Amino acid sequence: MAEYNSAAIEEFKDIWVFCEQRGGKLMNTDFELISEGRKLADERGSKLVGLLLGSGMEETAKELGGYGADKVIFCDDPALAVYNNEAYTKVICDVVMEKKPEVLLIGASNIGRDLGPRCAARLHTGLTADCTHLDIDMDKYVQFLSEASTIDLSTQKFDMEDTNLKMTRPAFGGHLMATIICPRFRPCMSTVRPGVMKKNVFDEAKAAACEIEVIKPGLDEAALKEKVLEVVKEAKELVDLIGADVIVSVGNGIRKDPEKGIALAKELADAFGGGVVGSSRALVDAGILSPDHQVGQTGKTVHPKVYVALGISGAIQHKAGMQDSELIIAVNKSEIAPIFEIADYGIQGDLFKVVPLMIDAVKAAKAAK
Amino acid sequence: MKIYVCVKQVPDTTGKVAVNENGTLNRASMATITNPDDLNAVEAALALKDQVEDAKVIVVSMGPPQASSMLKELLAMGADEAVLISGREFGGSDTFATSQIIAAGISHLGLTDEDLIFCGRQAIDGDTAQVGPQIAEKLNLPQITYAADIQKDGKTVTVKRALEDGYMTIQVPMPCLITCIKELNEPRYMSVQGILGYDQKPITVLDYEALKDEPLIEPDTIGLKGSPTNIFKSFTPPVKGAGRMLAGTEKEMAEELAACLAKKHVI
Numbered sequence: 001m002a003e004y005n006s007a008a009i010e011e012f013k014d015i016w017v018f019c020e021q022r023g024g025k026l027m028n029t030d031f032e033l034i035s036e037g038r039k040l041a042d043e044r045g046s047k048l049v050g051l052l053l054g055s056g057m058e059e060t061a062k063e064l065g066g067y068g069a070d071k072v073i074f075c076d077d078p079a080l081a082v083y084n085n086e087a088y089t090k091v092i093c094d095v096v097m098e099k100k101p102e103v104l105l106i107g108a109s110n111i112g113r114d115l116g117p118r119c120a121a122r123l124h125t126g127l128t129a130d131c132t133h134l135d136i137d138m139d140k141y142v143q144f145l146s147e148a149s150t151i152d153l154s155t156q157k158f159d160m161e162d163t164n165l166k167m168t169r170p171a172f173g174g175h176l177m178a179t180i181i182c183p184r185f186r187p188c189m190s191t192v193r194p195g196v197m198k199k200n201v202f203d204e205a206k207a208a209a210c211e212i213e214v215i216k217p218g219l220d221e222a223a224l225k226e227k228v229l230e231v232v233k234e235a236k237e238l239v240d241l242i243g244a245d246v247i248v249s250v251g252n253g254i255r256k257d258p259e260k261g262i263a264l265a266k267e268l269a270d271a272f273g274g275g276v277v278g279s280s281r282a283l284v285d286a287g288i289l290s291p292d293h294q295v296g297q298t299g300k301t302v303h304p305k306v307y308v309a310l311g312i313s314g315a316i317q318h319k320a321g322m323q324d325s326e327l328i329i330a331v332n333k334s335e336i337a338p339i340f341e342i343a344d345y346g347i348q349g350d351l352f353k354v355v356p357l358m359i360d361a362v363k364a365a366k367a368a369k
Numbered sequence: 370m371k372i373y374v375c376v377k378q379v380p381d382t383t384g385k386v387a388v389n390e391n392g393t394l395n396r397a398s399m400a401t402i403t404n405p406d407d408l409n410a411v412e413a414a415l416a417l418k419d420q421v422e423d424a425k426v427i428v429v430s431m432g433p434p435q436a437s438s439m440l441k442e443l444l445a446m447g448a449d450e451a452v453l454i455s456g457r458e459f460g461g462s463d464t465f466a467t468s469q470i471i472a473a474g475i476s477h478l479g480l481t482d483e484d485l486i487f488c489g490r491q492a493i494d495g496d497t498a499q500v501g502p503q504i505a506e507k508l509n510l511p512q513i514t515y516a517a518d519i520q521k522d523g524k525t526v527t528v529k530r531a532l533e534d535g536y537m538t539i540q541v542p543m544p545c546l547i548t549c550i551k552e553l554n555e556p557r558y559m560s561v562q563g564i565l566g567y568d569q570k571p572i573t574v575l576d577y578e579a580l581k582d583e584p585l586i587e588p589d590t591i592g593l594k595g596s597p598t599n600i601f602k603s604f605t606p607p608v609k610g611a612g613r614m615l616a617g618t619e620k621e622m623a624e625e626l627a628a629c630l631a632k633k634h635v636i
Binding site: 022082083085086089109110111113114116117118120121122124125126127128129130145148149150151164166170171172175176177178179180181182183184185225226227228229230231232233234272273292297298305306323327328329335340342343344345346347348349353354357358360361362364365366368369 | 380388463464465468493494495496497498499500501502503505506507511512513514515527530531532533534535536537538539540541542596597598599600601602603604605606607612613614615619620622623624626627628629630631633635636
């Protein structure tokens, strides 16, 4: 094999998605990224390939086809059953160097963000972290800018033939958005924020038809410097902010009685038909709620059908994580709270008085239907 | 034993953020702080130094000359030496080029199998979490990110690495690179003794001249020219149009809200 050259960009083709598994199970992020990858592959007119590392998962791999993968490359080795940075980096870089994909997407989980930078450095290419929007087609990118930016597009010129992956992400705590490109090297690599990309509807026939290529890397586990001694899944109450249709979040406004405030948030979510309690950063930093409740730039990005902000002033870092919710309701004592700038419905008042009334009113309105 | 700690001076994005007309950050008008996760990395190094004999904590930063104010604070906190990697040739570096330069700096200072490198998980200005792992790759070291507990035993390090749904315990030989999260520890304050004595401790500046013979330093691997990624556009998101402030008594507002939601088939 000739020496690998990441700058020979014309040799690279196809869109790849690294699919993470934990305990032999695919992750929700995999399906989101495969769905997004399908869109990009269609824009580029190329194939979509899932890259899965694990042990004995040929059958599970087919599931990725159901969300849009044309093919899955499954690297099968007992040493890949559990994530190990050293082993995963080696296997991924070897297969990328051999097959040369044009784009490689990785979920921005704690594991993806451990793996992505290491691979990009070894492959001598760029990596854009924690992306929230991706485009290849320039028409679509310009359309995106017209909706998501304050740029005056009439003063801008775009090369409509440009086929670089345009990777958009929040910067400086969500105060700015930046679109990054990697024009001189391939693959274009991006870690993608979980919960942002929309999942396709699963198609059973496509799953059955998905091609699986099995590669046996034949790793020498004893030769690895990195040893994973144990993996512990903590039996904590699962806070599924990303999958929730209704999120009722609480902020500093509940400080005078946090227990009551959280109980009210839960009760309101139940009145809506069930939902999850979210939190501002302040309450997480104060130890009142655990970090898995946190919505915002440093927490989770969510877009539920209904987002209720109780006693949250609406710092930009919080807004960055929830402003794309379909419907936003805010309750705050201060009429100048920035959260009201993005709320569809705002109520100025003491949440401890207002929320019980909201619960009654919602229940009554539902009963009247 | 040397414990290198990579630190970054960042604009305080938790406060008011000023944006230039062209969509870039107006850094000059903003307060700067030591990146919060980096303080956990410094604390981890100082805690380890308290346990072992003959350990030296060296804080390393790449940045403009003003970053020396941060380094002085870290010396007052207890670090033994500070190194500032600074030069016009290094400007405009993305994470790939930055890690190349910092790796060259550490290589220049010397790294043995008695040594460790600590970093913060990520910096609050870029939030990439990429420079740590990329330094490890360029120095060919094992890496452990998201460290929530660190135990050193001889020349082996065992780390509890946080996952979203639990943790994993990982063991690697030294030298290695570890990135630290806030759950790891509570950073100490500067001590009176530290504040009185920090100006006796050295701050070494490494510029392009000092590092140019390092194998990692090539014109096409550093600075803007050596950065694989470029900013294509940067922009501010539009402010979503304000919705409706409901009016009336608390009960009236609650009932009007429920009526609106019912009409929209939300409930």
